[in-house]
Amino acid sequence: MSFVEYRDVIQNGDTAIVFLGHDSMFAIKVQQGGATQTKYGAIKHSIDLIGKKYGSKVTCSKGGWVYILHPTPELWTVTLPHRTQILYSTDISMIIMMLELKPGSIVCESGTGSGSLSHAIIRTIAPTGQLYTVEFHKQRAEKAEEEFCDHKIDHLVTVKNQDVCKEGFGVVNVADAVFLDIPSPWEAVKYSKSALKMEGGRICSFSPCIEQVQRTCLAMTEQDFMDISTFEILLRVYDVRTVSLQLPDLGTGGTNSQDTPADLKNQSKENSWSDSQQGTTQFKSGAPLREMAGHTGYLTFATKYLS
Numbered sequence: 001m002s003f004v005e006y007r008d009v010i011q012n013g014d015t016a017i018v019f020l021g022h023d024s025m026f027a028i029k030v031q032q033g034g035a036t037q038t039k040y041g042a043i044k045h046s047i048d049l050i051g052k053k054y055g056s057k058v059t060c061s062k063g064g065w066v067y068i069l070h071p072t073p074e075l076w077t078v079t080l081p082h083r084t085q086i087l088y089s090t091d092i093s094m095i096i097m098m099l100e101l102k103p104g105s106i107v108c109e110s111g112t113g114s115g116s117l118s119h120a121i122i123r124t125i126a127p128t129g130q131l132y133t134v135e136f137h138k139q140r141a142e143k144a145e146e147e148f149c150d151h152k153i154d155h156l157v158t159v160k161n162q163d164v165c166k167e168g169f170g171v172v173n174v175a176d177a178v179f180l181d182i183p184s185p186w187e188a189v190k191y192s193k194s195a196l197k198m199e200g201g202r203i204c205s206f207s208p209c210i211e212q213v214q215r216t217c218l219a220m221t222e223q224d225f226m227d228i229s230t231f232e233i234l235l236r237v238y239d240v241r242t243v244s245l246q247l248p249d250l251g252t253g254g255t256n257s258q259d260t261p262a263d264l265k266n267q268s269k270e271n272s273w274s275d276s277q278q279g280t281t282q283f284k285s286g287a288p289l290r291e292m293a294g295h296t297g298y299l300t301f302a303t304k305y306l307s
């Protein structure tokens with residue numbers, strides 16, 4: 001198992017996702033002789049997991065079953081142990097696209113935090129790219145390094161335990177893109193510029209408050225970044241539901257001049273019967289959920305051009 005290469009069979013040491021439902025899943029480390037408790041009972045790693053195919057339905061000791069999934073950056077984002085606030089797939093997908101990341105890209109990131117974004121960047125830039133990620137909190141930097149190793153992506157990432165606002169990224173003129181998710185990104189803008197390649201590149205800064213965005217935009221302007229633009233990404237989810245709608249009353253097609261008063265009376269009776277007995281129709285429709293996830297943060301993008 002590796003986060004950048006799919007393997008068919010579950011092996012000792014793998015990180016695997018136990019899927020109970022779309023809203024209920026968690027990550028485990030598969031270990032010879034190990035066991036995992038679920039609400040459907042225990043899963044014995046040696047018997048139920050090792051040697052089985054990813055995607056298998058596994059029956060737990062109380063008779064209920066779960067699926068065991070191969071990990072992906074998207075599944076890791078919803079199952080990882082939180083050490084910090086993290087970025088979610090809605091913002092991540094926009095970041096990857098707007099930074100124009102692709103296999104072989106060189107990227108600088110700070111802070112590493114819980115590594116949610118780092119995993120998505122690494123999957124995108126593999127097999128020949130490199131991520132330089134800077135985190136000033138020692139334990140977080142060490143934990144991220146340990147997870148990158150466990151997930152067999154450590155050859156694609158360099159973790160640095162330092163203050164990006166004082167020491168920068170530790171690389172100069174190598175990056176195609178820079179990403180900032182720190183409380184004072186404006187202090188790291190000049191280091192971002194020097195980390196980017198001479199011929200230029202893209203930068204993105206994520207901030208929850210508009211005051212942070214304003215200061216960052218000013219710093220970007222001072223450092224000659226161009227095309228500065230800020231977005232807020234809101235996800236509107238649609239639910240498929242059965243909807244009942246009243247049928248329109250289109251009448252009976254008009255009256256015939258030869259209709260007798262008795263005919264007209266009968267037609268009127270038929271109309272009122274159809275309103276009360278057959279007046280609605282049911283169909284499937286996509287309807288937006290009444291509640292939606294709110295503000296996460298603003299994404300400010302800009303370009304460094306060859307000066």
Ligand SMILES: C[S@@+](CC[C@H](N)C(=O)[O-])C[C@H]1O[C@@H](n2cnc3c(N)ncnc32)[C@H](O)[C@@H]1O
Pocket residue numbers: 084085086087110111112113114115116117118134135136137140162163164165166181182183184
């Ligand atoms: C919100 S978290 C980043 C989350 C990350 N983007 C993710 O998706 O998991 C911010 C991190 O930046 C780190 N940080 C804050 N200021 C920093 C600085 N000046 N230099 C390096 N790291 C910094 C914090 O310790 C924290 O771990």
